[in-house]
Amino acid sequence: MTESSKVNNEKSLNSAMTPISKMEGKTVVIEGKTIGIGGKIPELKEGEKIVRVTQSVCPYCERLIPAIIVERNDKLYIRKVCPEHGEFEDLYYGSAKIYYRFLKYQEEGRGTNIYVPLSAPCPFNCGLCPMHKNHTALANIVVTNRCDLSCWYCFFFAEKAGYVYEPTIEQLREQVRALKKQKVTLAIQITGGEPLMRDDIVDIIKMFKEEGVRHIQLNTEAIPLAELYRKNPEEAIKWAKELREAGVNTIYMSFDGVSPKTNPKNHWDIPFIFDAFRKSGMTSVVLVPTVIKSVNDEDLGNIVKFAAENMDIVRGVNFQPVSLTGRMKQHEVEKFRITIPDLIRLLEEQTDGQIKSESWYPIPVAAKFARFIEAITGKEQFLMANHIACGAATYVIVERNNDGSFKRFHSITDFLDVDGFIEYLDEKKERIENSGKFMTYVQLAGMLMQIGKFIKQDKLPNGQSLKKLLYKIITERSYSALGEFHYSLLFLGTMHFMDQYNYDVQRVMRCNIHYTSPDGRVIPFCAYNVLNDIYRDPILRKNGMSLEEWNAKKWKHRYGISEKYVLSAKEIQEIKEHPLYKKTYSSFLK
Numbered sequence: 354m355t356e357s358s359k360v361n362n363e364k365s366l367n368s369a370m371t372p373i374s375k376m377e378g379k380t381v382v383i384e385g386k387t388i389g390i391g392g393k394i395p396e397l398k399e400g401e402k403i404v405r406v407t408q409s410v411c412p413y414c415e416r417l418i419p420a421i422i423v424e425r426n427d428k429l430y431i432r433k434v435c436p437e438h439g440e441f442e443d444l445y446y447g448s449a450k451i452y453y454r455f456l457k458y459q460e461e462g463r464g465t466n467i468y469v470p471l472s473a474p475c476p477f478n479c480g481l482c483p484m485h486k487n488h489t490a491l492a493n494i495v496v497t498n499r500c501d502l503s504c505w506y507c508f509f510f511a512e513k514a515g516y517v518y519e520p521t522i523e524q525l526r527e528q529v530r531a532l533k534k535q536k537v538t539l540a541i542q543i544t545g546g547e548p549l550m551r552d553d554i555v556d557i558i559k560m561f562k563e564e565g566v567r568h569i570q571l572n573t574e575a576i577p578l579a580e581l582y583r584k585n586p587e588e589a590i591k592w593a594k595e596l597r598e599a600g601v602n603t604i605y606m607s608f609d610g611v612s613p614k615t616n617p618k619n620h621w622d623i624p625f626i627f628d629a630f631r632k633s634g635m636t637s638v639v640l641v642p643t644v645i646k647s648v649n650d651e652d653l654g655n656i657v658k659f660a661a662e663n664m665d666i667v668r669g670v671n672f673q674p675v676s677l678t679g680r681m682k683q684h685e686v687e688k689f690r691i692t693i694p695d696l697i698r699l700l701e702e703q704t705d706g707q708i709k710s711e712s713w714y715p716i717p718v719a720a721k722f723a724r725f726i727e728a729i730t731g732k733e734q735f736l737m738a739n740h741i742a743c744g745a746a747t748y749v750i751v752e753r754n755n756d757g758s759f760k761r762f763h764s765i766t767d768f769l770d771v772d773g774f775i776e777y778l779d780e781k782k783e784r785i786e787n788s789g790k791f792m793t794y795v796q797l798a799g800m801l802m803q804i805g806k807f808i809k810q811d812k813l814p815n816g817q818s819l820k821k822l823l824y825k826i827i828t829e830r831s832y833s834a835l836g837e838f839h840y841s842l843l844f845l846g847t848m849h850f851m852d853q854y855n856y857d858v859q860r861v862m863r864c865n866i867h868y869t870s871p872d873g874r875v876i877p878f879c880a881y882n883v884l885n886d887i888y889r890d891p892i893l894r895k896n897g898m899s900l901e902e903w904n905a906k907k908w909k910h911r912y913g914i915s916e917k918y919v920l921s922a923k924e925i926q927e928i929k930e931h932p933l934y935k936k937t938y939s940s941f942l943k
Contacts, residue, residue, distance in 0.1 A: 381473045383887045390474060392418035395432045395440070401425045404452075405859075410476075411435035412853035415884060417474060420857070424449045431855055443686060443854040446742055448694030455715040455745070458775075460738035462486030462863055466535045468875055476861050476884060480874035487738050488535045489875060490865035491570070494528055496520070496557055497546040498893060501576055501918040502618060514890065518546075518897035520871060522553065522560050528869035529564045538735055540568040542605060549577040552910050555599045562600035567832075569600050572641075574607040577914040578629050579622030584913070589625070592912060593633035603668070604630070608640040611659050611941045615649035621925060624933035630666050638667045639844075645675045646691040653696065654703025655941060661751045661759050661843055662940060669844030672696055676852040676883070686854055693745055693849050700845075704762055708749055708845070712764035715741040718775065725778045726830055728785040729797060740860040746846040752814040759940070765842070767809065768819055774807040801827065817841050851879040871896045 377391035397403060401423040409420035409431065420433040422445055429446040446452050465488040469480030478484070498518040500507070507513075520528075532539060541561055548554055548571060561569055582589035608623070610616035619626070630638060642649065642656055653672070660667045674691045700708050716739040723734040750763040765771060781800050804820055804827075805811075811820050822841060825834045851860060856879070864877035870892050881888045908916070920928075928934050935942070 376474055381477050383473070383477055384891045386415075386887060388477060389414070389416040389436075392416065392436050393434055394419050395421050395434050397421070397423065398425075404429055404449075407431075408475075408858040409433045409856045410853055410884070411438055412441060413438045415853070415887075417477070417858075422857075431857065441854060442683075444690050444692060445855055445857075446694060447692040448698070451694045451697065451710070451713075452742070454711075455741040458715050458717045458721065459741050460717040460720040460736070462738035463736065465489070468531070468534075468873065475858050476877070476880045477887070479876045479880040479888065480870075481867070481877075484862060485877070486863050487865040488537045488736070489532060489867045490735065490737055491540050491542055491867075492532050492875070493542045493544045493572075493866065493868045493878065493881075494525060495545060495868065495893070496525065496543055496548050496554070497551050498897070499550045499916075500545060500547040501550065501915060502547070502574065503917075504618060512900075514893065514897075516894055516897040516899055517903040518893040519551065520896060522557055524871055524896075525557060526560055526564060527873075528871065529561060529566065531869060531873045531875065533565075538568075539564075539566040540570070541566050542570040542572050544572040547573060547577070549573055549575070550910070550914065555595045558596065558599035558601055566600075568602050570603045570605045570639075571596065571601050572605045574619045574622075575604065575626045576619050576622050576918050577910075577912070579619070579625040580914060580918060581912050582625035582629055586625075586629075588912065589629045590632045593629045593635055597633055597635050601635070603637045603639055604635060605639050605641055605671075607643070608656065608659075609642045609644075610649045610652035611655045611938065612652065615652040621920060621928045621934075624928075624931065624937040627663065627666065627937060628933055636666050636668075638663075640667060640670045642670065642672050643675055644672050644691055644696060646689050646695075648689070650691055650696075650699055651703075653699050657700065657704065657708070657749070657762070657843075657845065658759060658940065661762070664751065664843060667843075668839060669846065672845075672847040674847070674849045676850045677854060678852060681854075690854075693742070693847050696847055697745065707762040707764065708747070709764040709766060712749075712766040712771070713745045713747045714771065715739075716744045716746065717741060718746075721775050721778055725782045725785075728782045730830070737865065738863060739865055740857075740863045742849070742857070743860055743864070744846065744848040746844065748842040748844055750813055751843055763814070768811075768813070769823075770807045770809060777803070777807065797827075813841065815841065851883055853883055856883060 379390050380387050381390065404422045404424050407420050407422065408417055410416065411418060411433070414435065414437060416435055416437070418433050418435055420431055422429055422431050427449045428444060429449055429452055430442055431445040432440065432442040434440045465481055465485060467481065467483050469478065469482050471483050472478055475484050495518065498514055503512065529539070529541070543557065551557065558569060578589050578593060581592060607618060608616060609618060613620045640656065640660055644650055644653065657670055660670045674693065674696060675689060677686055677689060697710050697713050701710050716737050719737040723736050726734050748765040750765065750768060752760045752763060754760045785797070801824060804823055808820050811818050813819055822838045826838060851857065861877050861879045864879055866878040868876045868878065868881040870876060872892070876888055
């Protein structure tokens with residue numbers, strides 16, 4: 354670093370960080386815990402460039418402290434200094450190049466319904482407060498903290514917590530009604546624990562539909578279905594059909610790899626789960642791998658290939674780089690840390706360059722389409738204005754052999770000039786906003802005639818016309834038009850939820866994946882789960898019961914599901930010999 358660039362870096366750092374907080378040097382008390390605010394500004398090191406400044410928390414005491422995000426060797430790092438516990442540095446984003454490319458798509462958001470008054474700095478005032486920038490796009494509603502598994506990286510389960518949380522259907526109804534205050538399309542993810550542990554899960558889903566929820570996503574490892582299937586296949590199919598007919602739109606299913614090594618969680622169960630889904634008409638499954646460096650990051654290409662082989666029921670894959678909970682030493686964090694650009698790079702490598710890095714876009718790209726539709730209709734739309742570091746997505750086109758088997762992938766950018774198309778939408782949006790009603794239709798008609806110039810290849814391998822799919826989305830602007838596009842291509846996404854090592858307050862302020870609470874609050878994901886000692890745990894504990902109380906109920910599921918699920922060596926061997934297992938994993942068995 355030259356002396357002049359070093360001086361400029363220091364000037365931009367000092368000007369950006371003054372003042373870091375109006376509450377510098379003060380404390381806040383939340384759930385009986387006193388949390389300090391403020392600290393010294395981390396220093397730039399040789400060879401670093403300041404990218405931006407933010408606030409973070411100490412991984413040991415949760416003190417709100419200044420943090421800097423710096424570029425070094427084409428990667429971004431976050432660094433902070435706690436007055437008591439010292440300096441912490443973590444990999445923030447694995448590619449500066451991708452970060453800067455994504456920057457042009459950033460959106461600010463436009464706020465949302467205020468649930469709680471402003472009384473403390475972010476992220477210690479969640480509920481949502483006046484500082485929050487985005488409405489709820491997906492609301493997580495916890496229906497239980499019980500789970501039939503005990504995964505080491507999981508956010509929570511009853512045995513670890515020491516109590517059971519299972520709200521009544523009426524308590525869950527009130528949480529949905531709290532969401533309605535935002536006056537946006539209701540999309541809910543039923544989560545836990547393992548939701549299928551609830552005996553009344555079908556009744557819960559029906560209640561959500563009664564309350565006007567448009568999209569219901571069931572977050573599950575689906576092992577209870579497999580357990581039932583091996584006892585009675587017809588009953589398992591019946592249960593899956595009940596879930597679908599009650600109102601489940603999408604199964605958001607844990608799936609960490611194609612082998613028992615990378616996916617010890619439900620590898621042996623997937624063949625039976627998929628058969629139950631197929632025979633019950635459940636045709637919208639999203640595979641959700643928790644990606645952990647050195648554990649399953651070598652299996653990412655196989656996961657996408659597995660999804661492609663099962664596109665009759667699988668709509669996409671949403672990778673989640675692991676959120677590291679608990680106190681860990683620096684070398685432990687480095688061992689498991691993987692970021693979105695790392696995942697994108699590995700997918701390109703593991704698919705022989707077929708899924709290209711440049712075909713990925715940050716979540717706020719969706720906001721560009723929403724702004725365009727707003728210009729046409731004059732009505733506010735569902736706006737995905739997350740921080741660019743929170744997530745990314747792409748679509749891939751699957752080409753098959755004559756016998757229907759998987760052949761290869763094509764990136765969406767092989768067929769569509771995505772950058773040019775988005776820029777064109779932006780340009781047309783501005784013209785439409787300055788036009789009268791008649792000229793709006795003229796502009797729209799002209800635009801539809803120009804779609805073809807952004808199409809590199811119109812005919813998809815399955816015979817469909819990409820131009821017609823896009824035309825239908827723009828003209829109909831309907832759930833079904835989007836659904837047709839979504840069913841024709843394979844969606845790939847990634848969401849990197851934070852932990853206390855890489856915590857960035859600017860990201861949590863823009864979060865649109867929220868949790869509801871029995872007390873009426875709506876809390877961002879990375880406040881609820883990362884600051885769990887002041888949000889999640891007290892909320893669930895206050896509204897839960899002791900393990901002793903729960904055990905006294907002598908719980909029994911109507912489908913005979915086990916409290917804890919462990920397969921014996923004999924059962925695993927039987928599964929290995931089962932025709933469904935051999936068929937499901939035929940491409941991956943050695």
